[in-house]
Amino acid sequence: MKVPVTWLREYVDLPEDLSTVDLAGRLTEFDLKLEEIASSGISGPLVVGRVLSLVKEEQKNGKTINWCRVDVGAHNDASVPDAPGDDVPSRGIICGAHNFVEGDLVVVSLPGTVLPALAHVIPGGEISARKTYGHVSDGMICSSAELDLPGDASGIIVLEPGSAEPGDDAIALLGLGEEVLDLEVNPDRAYALSLRGVARDAAIATGAPFHDPADLEAVTVATDGPGAYRVEVQDPTACPVFAALTVTGIDPTRTTPAWLAQRIELAGMRSISLAVDVTNYVMLELGFPIHGYDRSLLKGPLVVRRATPGEQLTTLDGTTRTLTESDTLVTDDRGPVGLGGIMGGEEVEMTPSTTDVVVEAAVWSAPMIARTARTQKLSSEAAKRNERGVDPTLPARAVRRVADLLVEHGGGTLEDGLTLIGEAPVLPDVTLHADLPARVTGVDIDTVAAVEALEANGCEVAVDHTWLTVTPPPWRPDLTDPYDIVEEVLRVVGYDQVPSVLPTAPAGRGLTTSQKLRRRVGNVLAGEGLVEVKTFPFAGEADWDRMGLPADDVRRRQVMLENPLSAEDPGMTTTLLSGLLRSLVLNIGRGHSHVHITETGRVFLPQAGEAEAPIYGVDRRPSDDELAALSAALPDQPFHVGVVMSGERVRSGWAGKGRPVQWADAIAIVRHLAAVLHVDLEVRQAQQAPWHPGRCAAFVLDGAVIGHAGELHPRVLKAYGLPARVVAAEVDLDAMIEASPQIGPRPDFSTFPVAKEDLALVVDLTVAAGDLEAALAGSGPLVESARLFDAYVGEQVPEGKKSLAFALRLRAPDRTLTDDDIKAAREAAVAAAHEATGATLRH
Amino acid sequence: MSAPNSSYDPVEVTPLHADEVERMRDEALAAIAAAVTLDDLAQVRIDHVGDRSPIALANREIGALPPQARKEAGQRVGQARGAINQALAAQSAEVEAAAEEQALVTEAVDVTLPWDVAPVGARHPVTTLSEHIADVFVSMGWEIAEGPEVEAEWLNFDALNLGPDHPARTMQDTFWVTPEKAAMVLRTHTSPVQARTMLTRKPPIYIACPGRVFRTDELDATHSPVFHQVEGLAIDEGLSMAHLKGTLDHFAQAIYGDGMTTRFRPSYFPFTEPSAEMDLLCYVCHNEPDAVADCRTCKGEGWVEWGGCGVVNPRVLIACGVDPERYSGFAFGIGIDRTITSRYDIADLRDLFDGDIRFTEPFGVEL
């Protein structure tokens, strides 16, 4: 809400010496938060001048300038000698514009005037007398641009004849000295979307007397007099009060008085025509939205009713809207002429040639206005106020105020007859315990202080022992609950009065297992040399195409958004790789060759069918079944860990050649996570986009695949414009954490001597080393470990075969192994390997 | 050299003559003294100490002497060998020390050479600050609660006193899940986690909820459609706004150091009543009279905006199954990203989210 300070001061007798900054500070403490104080910044002797004479002088550069003698009243200075007609008190001024003649009233910035608009041309924007075109120009005649005013900037400002006298202060005349408070108005303070409301709060905040602009006689014409426009309200729930007055014979040549136009412009609205400006002025003044109809365009009586589904209306903004039965219309014989309380219809709009106006002020159902504004995506100044709630006692006075201004400034005639339908709804009382303000705020507020604070806000308070019954004033429909009353009291008492007391929570249980393990995983990933990034979880078709996901890949099924920020990212991602690969592209584009990045975050996996989350009431807790239904409707959103690496895993340098990242690095990181979580992950050969079909591992946990790792498919890298041999991993972290045992494995080792046996086994090329290793490790109780130490393919083994060499460590828990023990264990291992993979001992 | 005495000793053994033993000893000592390398020493050992050295051979002759002469010769040879061994040990120690010294000199390296073969990891400051904040609250006995990011409309709005026609609903620019009748949103705040906790646990409740939230703001230097908050909720008997202030003051001190404090300004949030904006004493100038005017962090205000808070609206308690006659509570929320940009003087919020590794790297693994 933009509040011109001089306008505000009309309704509250603020001390002269109260600065605007201090006033804003008080209002901020009163929940009207200052956004900024706007002002023109213009200062100094900016005055009205009358052009007494002008001499056109042609210059060598082809330009013609005017050498003027300007009467600036008390500011005239005869000391400038060579102005034309220097015998008359005046100032000599050079002007290059040609849109004025002798006798015109103009705006003159005399030396010393500061014009911020010129600050980029002259130091500080300060005007001084200067020699130019052979004369001393003792000031400057101003254009609207130079004063930061709207309007035609091609010439200088020429004022209406008779609108001012030479020497008058043009800063005041043009409203350039006006400071405007831009206040943030919270949704519960609809009353503060008006000068009336802000002035009342300023009065409470400063203790200055308040003059209510709504204190005017309701009406001077009879209700339902002969000139009353016929109105029928068919839906009093949607429109409890409707008032109308008619003004006829408005002179269309009359323009908006400058002061009024200036006030509404300072308040952030555009000056359009007298009739429109007046309705806006009164809306700003009283906070009550008003609508004017051109009576000559109306056909028959006005009817307020619900729209029939599919009915159409073209509103003032030129949009044709299709309506539903939750929308409330104002209609005449032809059909809809306005969307009640939100915006009028184009067909009956007031124009500058309108002479007869029906002025409407009505109370509308706030929730219904909010719904229509939302569904029609239409926010107007009227809707903004009506959806928050207006003072329902105002309609008759608001139309009267508009009519009076139209009569006064438009030369119109007030028709004899007020239309007034319905009665202002009465706000319910709020009853609360007298100690509630103290209990809720922790401030020592007694009954006397509470009552005083509430009465200052316009409430009526009845005290009955320890109970307060509060009747809110009609402009405070937001005061419905005891806690609302507490806030009003605290606002007056002061939020700075709240003491600081640290509460004692009961003993807590610390972080959850999942939280602790996620931290552990984060530190392990950092220890692996990975840099954590945070990417946006949005993705779309283009990502899946680049990643080469098959058409039926489940990851293409996304949780989609109604209103995504961009068409490329229409929904939530199903894999962390979408964000990580974009991040990798960015990093490589910025010149990083060796990038190891990771992200831990949620992915979004939609339900199989069409899920709908129920909406419950709020007057009670939903049942456990209802809550379960709520959770069941939501998509699965597990935490995943993603890793992408490119460049060298071991950097080349002076010490020698490094090592590029390879498929095994990605798998190793997942194995490392499994190890620190004590999770038994099985690694299997897999084929899964976007990985290389021959270099992809699947991780299996309790029979379910929970992730993949390996080298990315060359086609994927090409699609992303990435270098070769990028590796990646992604696993379901929630699944791993879920499987992580409460306590880790028990240390279990023997102190008897170890026996080491090496086995070189020949298997088919297709046999997975992991399977062989598992077979050896499980071949007998004496096998402590089996570790692959060599893998060989070549002339020494038959075609289609490979040799895998393992080091077995054999040990017994209770004795030193004998040669026979060792021999038996070795034979058992070979047999197990053969059974599992067809392996034979290499000779 | 004395002449051999053959008058009383029938067996003349020349090598055992005193002057002969002395000669052997002196030759050995000279050779030892001349040995300057480990190789020299090895040769000296062979020539003068080994089994075939003159003195060793002489030693073998002793047995042939008559007892009296045997004793004398034995003493003579023994003394000579002792002197030789002693000299050899001394010289060996010296030569070995010199050799080791030399080896250390030749093995010297330039320790300023870089060793950057292993990549260095780092954790995102949003993560580490969230953990730091969680630690502060856990140390107060609070617990950390979490919830889904795609959330039911009822939990994100209705349960928090933001009914469908509430004007504040449109103030929170919300991402809606398709189709609209699915009644799901990307949570616009972490408050639904508070609602979930109240719905499933009995008071007293003291929880902090850090997490990722969403609003339909276009990404620019100061806005992001994805950002992070931490919210707190306490529900207990007898809680007031004073306890809210006490908690926030303690929180501010834990994060920013001693002497920090907060202040309240009236505001509006549907889920709290009364509601307040909370300002944090400027952590750079501490609103000190001689520093505040030029302070860039608070722009001369002495305070910086930190978040919103208030007393939990009883309507929220009712919807979440908490008895408002018995319990009251308070809630607050701060922006994690904004705390980072302001504290580290980061001009562009986009740096947090575009994934450039140079943003995360300087933070290491702890804030």
Ligand SMILES: [Zn+2]
């Ligand atoms: Zn500061």
